[in-house]
Amino acid sequence: MFLANASTKRPIAMGCLLIALVVLGLNSARKLSIEDMPAVDIPYIAVITTWVGASPEDVEKDVSKYIEDAVSGIDGLKHIESSSLENVSQVVLEFNLSVDVDTAAQDVREKLDPILSKLPADAERPVIQKININAKPIANVFLSGAAPIDDLYDYADNVVADRFATIPGVAEVQVIGGNEREVWVELDRDALAAAGLTAMDATAALQGGVLSLPGGRIRERGNEYSIRFDAEYQDVADIANLEVANRDGARRRLGDLGSVRLATAEVRQRAILDGKQGIVLKVVKKAEGNIVSVVEESRRRFEEIRATLPGGMELTWVSDEAANIQASVDSAISGVLQAVGLCALILFLFLVNLRTTVVVAITMPVTILIGLFFMQLAGQTLNTVTLLAIGLSTGVLVSNSIVVLENIVSKFETMDDHWAAAGEGASEVTVAVLASAGTNVVVMFPIAMMSSMVGRILAPFAVATLIVNAASIFVSFTLTPILCALLMQPASKRKDNALARFGQRWDAGFQAFAVRYANGLRRIARNRFFTAAVVLGFVALFLGTMKFGGGRLGFTFFETADNGRIFVRVETPPYYDLEKTVARLEGIQARLMGFSDLEHVLTTAGKAESMSGQASEGVYMGQIELFFAPKTERRWKIVDRIEEIRALLRDETDCLVSAALPSKMGGQNFQIDQNLSGDDLEELDRAALGIQAAALALPGVSTLETTVRDTKPEIRVQPKRAVLSDLGLPAARLGAIVRANVDGIEAASYKRGDRTYDVRVKLAEREGKDQIRQFMLPGADGRPIPLETVADVVDARTLVQIYRVDKRRTVKILGDIRPGATMSGVGADLARTVAEKNLLPAGYTLGNSGMSEIMDDAIADFGEAILLAVFLTLLTLAAILESWSRPGFVLLTLPMALVGVVGALVFSGSAITILVLLGILMLIGVVVNGAILIVDKMAQHLREGVCRREAMLTAMVEQFRPVLMVVLASGLGMLPIAVSSGIGSENRAGIGIASVGGILVAGLLTMTVLPLIYTLFTGRPKGESLAKSGQPCED
Secondary structure, eight states: OHHHHHHHHSHHHHHHHHHHHHHHHHHHHHHOOBOSSOOOOOOEEEEEEEOTTOOHHHHIIIIIHHHHHHHTTOTTEEEEEEEEETTEEEEEEEEOTTSOHHHHHHHHHHHHGGGGGGSOTTSOOOEEEEEOTTOOEEEEEEEEESSOHHHHHHHIIIIIHHHHHTSTTEEEEEEESSOOEEEEEEEOHHHHHHTTOOHHHHHHHHHHHSOEEEEEEEEETTEEEEEEEEOOOSSGGGGGGOEEEEETTEEEEHHHHEEEEEEEOOOOOEEEETTEEEEEEEEEEOTTOOHHHHHHHHHHHHHHHHHTOOTTEEEEEEEESHHHHHHHHHHHHHHHHHHHHHHHHHHHHHHOOHHHHHHHHHHHHHHHHHHHHHHHHTTOOBSHHHHHHHHHHHHHHHHHHHHHHHHHHHHHHHOOOHHHHHHHHHHHTHHHHHHHHHHHHHTTHHHHTOOSHHHHHHHHHHHHHHHHHHHHHHHHTTHHHHHHHHHOOOGGGOOOOHHHHHHHHHHHHHHHHHHHHHHHHHHHHHOHHHHHHHHHHHHHHHHHIIIIIHHHOOBOSSOOOOOSEEEEEEEOOTTOOHHHHHHHHHHHHHHHTTSTTEEEEEEEEEEOOOOTTSOOEEEEEEEEEEEEOOGGGOSSOHHHHHHHHHHHGGGOTTSEEEEEEEOTTSSEEOSEEEEEEESOHHHHHHHHHHHHHHHTTSTTEEEEEESOOOOEEEEEEEEOHHHHHHHTOOHHHHHHHHHHHHTOEEEEEEEETTEEEEEEEEEOOOSOSGGGGGOEEEOTTSOEEEGGGTEEEEEEEEOSEEEEETTEEEEEEEEEEOTTOOHHHHHHHHHHHHHHTTOSOTTOEEEEOHHHHHHHHHHHHHHHHHHHHHHHHHHHHHHHHTOSHHHHHHTTHHHHHHHHHHHHHHHHTOOBOHHHHHHHHHHHHHTHHHHHHHHHHHHHHHHTTOOHHHHHHHHHHHTHHHHHHHHHHHHHTTHHHHTOOSTTHHHHHHHHHHHHHHHHHHHHHHHHHHHHHHHHTTOOOSSHHHHHHTOOOOO
């Protein structure tokens, strides 16, 4: 081969190139970004429309449906989800992965423009936002102290958050636990009524009397002056002097009608850390930001801020995502290093040669470093997927070196010229190495063609595998022969020592064993009955494994990762106010404090992590986030702890409590995610509750909940239109007065220094709902009249939310499965139960959503990819071996590998995850390597005129050691991944177990059953003496 010849003829030149690549690789290893999973951009567009005072039913009918109808025809649209809440409509559009998000946003904008006139007149213009799922919170910081909560929030929002927000890679800082400062104009009801005024009059006065406007420019004698109309106040107290009305010589100022003070906007959220109230700051990274580097810089900024805190304040670093990611990466790298050491040990045990072991110990790290350099050039990062590619490739890569090295060693037995032996030994196995590497490479192409989201996630695996395999081929034909020429000695020049003598005896014994092994196969092959029995036994083994073993396996998207975090989501009755919810949360939190290894408990009231279809904000809900010690520092598993928490909180019957683990995609992780869709809300609720009750009886279901919620109490003010007409009072103005009295209206702005505060007009707060009837309005004769004379005030109930998917009303069914169960198995049981009990009303549908839908798409994609990989492997082998029959024979190793994969997964109790499917796809190119060596050597004997059966058996003897080394190196090289137990090992272990089982079992059957299959179908030689006499075979 050109590379081998060039390396042995110009070793210094090639050495310089290799040194340069190694140095570049070391530099890349230092600079490569580290993350958990590859970032995938999913085109999401959100359309948010605010309509103050509207109920969820009105929002659905008059806003959400109009928007859905307008955008439903956009090209590339995959799903439409809408949530109609009180005061707001949220429509989320999910597009196909091939759609550009900026183009999608423009298309949405163009579709909405024609319908703006159809939306309610008092609804705000829809806001179009691009959503990036990669922009997520990566760190929690907590500010507490002796200062009042309002002061803590003000400092956190205006000082601490601003300092974190300037860090490169930070998108925003979410501040939870209080609210912003604003100026309150609190009006006295009696004074207002006596003056014949309403809150809207005060609002109008502020809107017209507090402003700052540019007036242009004037010039005088070459000088220019800017003109500004300045009607703003310099002090909050001065706002009280603003005149509201001047009737009959009587001036009414704001101070006469109430008070003006700097206050805090209504607090709708609270935060508690380890029993102390305070403010939590969530640092959100940008979509393209690197988690580890952003967290490192945030840590440095945290120390700077903490050193300058005012007295009485304390800043606590609660948690971050980088620690687990870094630990997971370190664990994966450790696995790679262990695999390199294990492969070197295997090589030493087979060759009993320290020099060859040193060669492998050098070439493997060099291959990985060169691969890292080209990975950086390709824009890759170090993450779970790319590190898996490197780790799983370690054993495969050493196979190339073993094939080259073993042949070079044999040349050193007969040749004295170091460089000639190294060059010739490497060149002779070019076809075998290229065939082996070629199959490893071509199976990666179908992954790049996968169109699902999982395909996008796994594409870096294909890229990393291609790069590392290319680097392996390059190193095998350059560095390996150079090192062999420099380190190894020809047989004629070797010193006789104990290790050399032991190596010779070991080699002779090993070769004798190979001969006896082949003779045993030869004896079986002579008897067609025995041969057929062995082959049929393999067929029975394969069918039995697929039927009984495969039947016990199920599909799960990802194995449950132990990151030491558990979310406890709490929803109290919807009529609870914030303080009542906080008290309820504190009671639940106290029950959880007794668990061992608990580092922090972070509770937020008014806000919780949510899935689509779930509310995320509201004073009646909250979240308790438990942070435990890392899994390497405790004895129990996170899946056991979450079951304990669920059991403990099962008696919390007056509120909805769910415990879940964090998802890799952000938020809570639900392994059961179903959409129940129909038209009638009451029928949907009944069906959802029926399905929930039936599903909870299934053995694989741990928890299950629906988004069916109780209605919320509501006070409706219904105008008496005839009375309003007589008074000349429009209904819209009456509605504005009610809103101003209760919630208040932002009427102006007050500026002090570099801060701007909203000025809110409202009535001074009082307890009790009956006060609404007594809101006083100016009558026709100027005397005040109560609100109940112009409107009916009635008690009613309203929905909390109306959720729709693809233009149909929908209820979410969410839950988790028990340890040992699988998503596909539970999904099948649930579908069967719903059908058998007829729980689905006519015209209603129940379908997968979220992770379940993604998994279905991924399985379909993998099915296509595996078929393509087998086809491409067949073509590659046919091209390299220049035969159509031999590649088909080599591919018989695939069902052999499946026996090992299924058996290993069943034995270990593992499920088929997305990464396991990836491992199966990769094995297509790996398990054929041993058969390639045998078939390639057999082809050489056939060209020499040896009969086919004898050619096969002779090839078995000659390739026994190389095949065994390749199988053990490939299989055991993945063993560190299979048995790893560090951070992030849950998903690595599954693919490692499947790969080790598949390779070892396929290798065993390749060396036993495969030769017998060949001899069974090649026919018997005519006369046993032909082969012995050297005459041409006639089989």
